[in-house]
Amino acid sequence: MSKTPPLLQINQLQRLMMGPLSLQVEAGDCLCISGPSGSGKSQLLRALADLDPHTGEACLRGVPASEIPAEVWRTRVGLLPPESVWWLPQVGDHFHGDLPVPLEHIGLSAAILAQPVAQLSSGEKQRLALMRLLSNHPQVLLLDEPTANLDPENTRRIEAVIDEYRRARQAVVIWVSHDQAQIARVADRYFAVSDGLLEETTIGGRQ
Amino acid sequence: MIELSVTDLAIAAVLVLLLALLSIRLRSNISQQLIIAATRTAVQLTLIGLVLKALFANANLGWVMLMALIMLLVAGREVMARQERRFKGWLGYAVGTISMFLSSFAVTVFALVVILGEDPWYTPQYAIPLLGMLLGNTMNGIAIAMDRLTHTAWEQRAVIEARLMLGERWDRAISDYRRQAIRSGMIPIINAMAAAGIVSLPGMMTGQILAGAAPVEAVKYQILIMFLISAGTGLGTLTAVSLGSKQLFDERQRLCLDRLRQP
Numbered sequence: 222m223s224k225t226p227p228l229l230q231i232n233q234l235q236r237l238m239m240g241p242l243s244l245q246v247e248a249g250d251c252l253c254i255s256g257p258s259g260s261g262k263s264q265l266l267r268a269l270a271d272l273d274p275h276t277g278e279a280c281l282r283g284v285p286a287s288e289i290p291a292e293v294w295r296t297r298v299g300l301l302p303p304e305s306v307w308w309l310p311q312v313g314d315h316f317h318g319d320l321p322v323p324l325e326h327i328g329l330s331a332a333i334l335a336q337p338v339a340q341l342s343s344g345e346k347q348r349l350a351l352m353r354l355l356s357n358h359p360q361v362l363l364l365d366e367p368t369a370n371l372d373p374e375n376t377r378r379i380e381a382v383i384d385e386y387r388r389a390r391q392a393v394v395i396w397v398s399h400d401q402a403q404i405a406r407v408a409d410r411y412f413a414v415s416d417g418l419l420e421e422t423t424i425g426g427r428q
Numbered sequence: 429m430i431e432l433s434v435t436d437l438a439i440a441a442v443l444v445l446l447l448a449l450l451s452i453r454l455r456s457n458i459s460q461q462l463i464i465a466a467t468r469t470a471v472q473l474t475l476i477g478l479v480l481k482a483l484f485a486n487a488n489l490g491w492v493m494l495m496a497l498i499m500l501l502v503a504g505r506e507v508m509a510r511q512e513r514r515f516k517g518w519l520g521y522a523v524g525t526i527s528m529f530l531s532s533f534a535v536t537v538f539a540l541v542v543i544l545g546e547d548p549w550y551t552p553q554y555a556i557p558l559l560g561m562l563l564g565n566t567m568n569g570i571a572i573a574m575d576r577l578t579h580t581a582w583e584q585r586a587v588i589e590a591r592l593m594l595g596e597r598w599d600r601a602i603s604d605y606r607r608q609a610i611r612s613g614m615i616p617i618i619n620a621m622a623a624a625g626i627v628s629l630p631g632m633m634t635g636q637i638l639a640g641a642a643p644v645e646a647v648k649y650q651i652l653i654m655f656l657i658s659a660g661t662g663l664g665t666l667t668a669v670s671l672g673s674k675q676l677f678d679e680r681q682r683l684c685l686d687r688l689r690q691p
Contacts, residue, residue, distance in 0.1 A: 270593060271680055271682065272589060272592060272593065272682055272683075273682060274678070274680075274682065286680075287680075291592075291598075291680045291681035291682075292592075292595050292596060292597045292598075292681060293595070295592060295593055295594070295595045296594075296595030299593065299594075299595075300593045302589075302590070302593065304586070305590070306586045306587050306589075306590035308584075308587045308590070308591070308604070353594065354593075354594070357594060357595055
């Protein structure tokens with residue numbers, strides 16, 4: 222009997238200055254990526270979510286993206302961009318599925334759903350954007366600096382929510398972060414971007 | 429009907445010349461453009477008068493079709509030129525032209541065959557002015573709607589992509605902007621219908637009255653034309669915005685703004 226293919230498999234993926242990259246990520250793994258700004262980390266995440274044309278391919282459980290309708294792929298491989306976007310008047314209008322955790326877990330109250338988007342702070346938007354993405358139940362989470370605007374307390378809350386989601390759903394998490402301490406807290410594997418390629422590195426500089 | 433002589437037109441031309449002189453005295457730089465535009469009007473309309481005269485004398489389907497085709501191609505170019513961020517390459521021309529062809533031609537043929545019922549149906553005295561009025565108006569609607577669509581797609585790229593990231597299909601992700609574009613293409617004809625007869629006397633009706641038609645007959649024609657124009661503009665705008673918004677995405681439903689020209 223053949224072994225189950227890995228949850229996420231990347232074959233010779235190439236987009237602008239990134240790649241070609243090949244990588245296998247097992248279900249439940251959290252993989253952190255860091256690198257100077259402009260090194261192509263966001264391009265890699267966009268290509269994985271199939272938002273930009275690219276060569277090579279990503280596969281979910283052995284099924285290539287091209288064989289899955291684009292909107293289904295993007296529901297399963299969910300990208301959280303650095304800046305969240307809200308297009309309807311009220312916060313709650315943007316939520317369809319069940320919330321993955323009660324909003325109190327991320328330091329917000331349920332009343333925020335009835336608020337106009339214009340009243341949200343950038344930190345509230347960032348936390349709510351993660352909730353909105355998780356309510357789609359993606360199998361792969363592509364997180365582009367998900368705690369960049371947050372204070373230490375909320376950063377820890379977000380890390381806990383992502384960790385809980387990853388364990389409960391055996392999801393793959395690909396997490397772009399600049400914070401070495403955060404990487405040491407959350408990563409199973411750590412990669413540094415160098416010349417468009419990913420170099421697997423030891424976490425926190427330790428062996 | 430009072431026939432106009434060349435002298436009559438010359439007297440009217442003096443008014444334009446006086447205006448040009450006045451604008452030179454006021455150091456406005458509009459006089460040169462004014463003279464060029466007035467000359468173009470005289471030359472272009474004289475030529476089309478001669479063409480129509482020849483066409484009316486030889487009312488065969490081939491010539492009428494040729495004339496209609498030329499009108500369509502010129503209108504297609506005009507639609508393209510009026511969009512700031514139009515599609516690059518042949519698409520920029522094709523989207524507007526195909527939509528005008530589908531809407532204006534269909535509505536004109538329908539009116540000629542079903543409503544007017546002249547024999548033959550392509551009698552140029554009816555076919556050419558009708559098509560001209562339809563093309564002129566659908567052209568406006570399509571140009572405004574397409575300009576709005578491509579402009580908003582460019583400006584709201586972040587919203588459209590955020591919706592794609594959350595697993596929405598392309599047509600849902602752009603639906604709000606598609607609606608806005610269709611609405612802005614339809615507004616001019618809706619306003620024209622609402623104001624007709626109160627604020628303005630439409631040109632065609634005025635023309636028929638000057639030519640000696642009974643006002644009530646002229647009004648009936650004007651109502652017909654208004655309805656045809658709104659049907660044609662609506663159909664053309666819907667087609668153009670549907671074709672255009674589909675072309676903003678590729679086969680993997682990615683927003684492809686690189687298909688648009690930079691202004």
